[in-house]
Amino acid sequence: MTAVAAQPARSHGRHRRMFLGLLAWLAGIVFFLPVAWMILTALHSETDAAANPPAVTAPLGLDGYRSFFGAGGGPSPxxxxxxxxxxxxxxxxxxxxxxxxxxxxxxxxxxxxxxxxxxxxxxxxxxxxxxxxxxxxxxxxxxxxxxxxxxxxxxxxxxxxxxxxxxxxxxxxxxxxxxxxxxxxxxxxxxxxxxxxxxxxxxxxxxxxxxxxxxxxxxxxxxxxxxxxxxxxxxxxxxxxxxxxxxxxxxxxxxxxxxxxxxxxxxxxxxxxxxxxxxxxxxxx
The missing domain is CATH 1.10.3720.10 (MetI-like)
Structure with missing residues (x-):
């Protein structure tokens, strides 16, 4: 009887851990989304980055990084x-x-x-x-x-x-x-x-x-x-x-x-x- 009664408790504990794990992953994804969006936007041209709605499928490039490092004649960082x-x-x-x-x-x-x-x-x-x-x-x-x-x-x-x-x-x-x-x-x-x-x-x-x-x-x-x-x-x-x-x-x-x-x-x-x-x-x- 004790072993039978312990099975629902173990199952409940396993489900609770799975729920907490999924919740942690969800929170991590929510916090990472702005960072991922920033990285993706940095690879777009200024026109595509300023588009509304955002042009997610626009061509990617390194123009933003070149401009940051002064390739376009701007100040050096x-x-x-x-x-x-x-x-x-x-x-x-x-x-x-x-x-x-x-x-x-x-x-x-x-x-x-x-x-x-x-x-x-x-x-x-x-x-x-x-x-x-x-x-x-x-x-x-x-x-x-x-x-x-x-x-x-x-x-x-x-x-x-x-x-x-x-x-x-x-x-x-x-x-x-x-x-x-x-x-x-x-x-x-x-x-x-x-x-x-x-x-x-x-x-x-x-x-x-x-x-x-x-x-x-x-x-x-x-x-x-x-x-x-x-x-x-x-x-x-x-x-x-x-x-x-x-x-x-x-x-x-x-x-x-x-x-x-x-x-x-x-x-x-x-x-x-x-x-x-x-x-x-x-x-x-």
Whole structure:
């Protein structure tokens, strides 16, 4: 009787898993459709891309990508891509360098009032970014830092640091205290403990934190749009140049969006294993 009664339960569980799997696939397809449409539009000519209804069966070509890379006499995207790479990589490295000791002081060796300090870090993300735009612009104008890539590095570091501290603190909170104590008994100083003991243990978490901060820095537009013009222009700012008063160059815009999305997509795929490990680190006790 028990085996007979268990069969409907197993069948119900199998049907439930199938339903959840189909639901997950459906959600994935819905999220991927705009990306697929963007890739397809980038391969059309401007006339076919602007057609209404869209010309799905129109001839495909690489004119949009040629125009993006300056084949038609337009500006080259390489300086903007180099600026975005410089800002994203440098600010992410600084964020990790500052977040690890801060998270250590908030979890492994908690200072007095560490909970208040942790919530203070988070509260800095509650202010709208545009509220700090005018003071930053005035400061940059007075100090001659307008259109300077290193100003963006400092801003992106300060903007992403609270997120990195919160994430790193949650990873360090799950590290056994005995590991740190053993290192200190062996005479290891704090920099050695952070670099050679804790960092390897939470490497997946640091990879996840670095990837998220890098994506946030790469996609930031508001400060880059206001504080840069030519020299320090980033890729998102360059992307907005395809929307002009003469009209919307849809095929070129989609081609530019695909190219600019590729670096963070490649970084995500390269760090996929560590990203999954890092985001799930500490989720199962």
């Amino acid at each position: 390489w300086p903007s891509l180099i600026n975005s790479t410089t800002v994203a990589v440098t600010s992410t490295a600084l964020v990790l360098l500052l977040a690890l000791p801060a998270a250590y002081a908030l979890s492994v060796r908690p200072v007095r009032g560490w909970r208040d300090a942790l919530f203070f870090f988070l509260s800095t993300k509650m202010m709208p970014v545009v509220a700090g735009l005018l003071p930053v612009y005035v400061f940059a104008g007075k100090t001659g830092l307008l259109d300077n890539v290193w100003l963006l590095v400092v801003l992106h570091t300060s903007m992403n640091l609270p997120v990195a501290v919160w994430m790193t603190q949650s990873f360090l909170a799950d590290v056994p205290a005995s590991i740190v104590e053993a290192a200190r008994v062996d005479g290891a100083r704090l920099p050695t403990v952070l670099a050679r003991v804790l960092a390897p243990v939470i490497a997946p978490g640091l990879a996840a934190t670095a990837l998220i901060c890098c994506i946030l820095s790469w996609n930031e537009l508001l400060f880059a749009r206001v504080l840069t013009s030519v020299t320090a222009q980033t890729a998102p700012v360059f992307l907005t140049g395809f929307v002009t008063g003469e009209g919307l160059f849809l095929a070129q815009l989609c081609a530019a969006s695909v190219v600019i999305s590729l670096p963070v997509l490649a970084a995500g795929l390269a760090a996929q294993d560590k990203l999954v490990q890092g985001l799930s680190l500490g989720a199962v006790k």
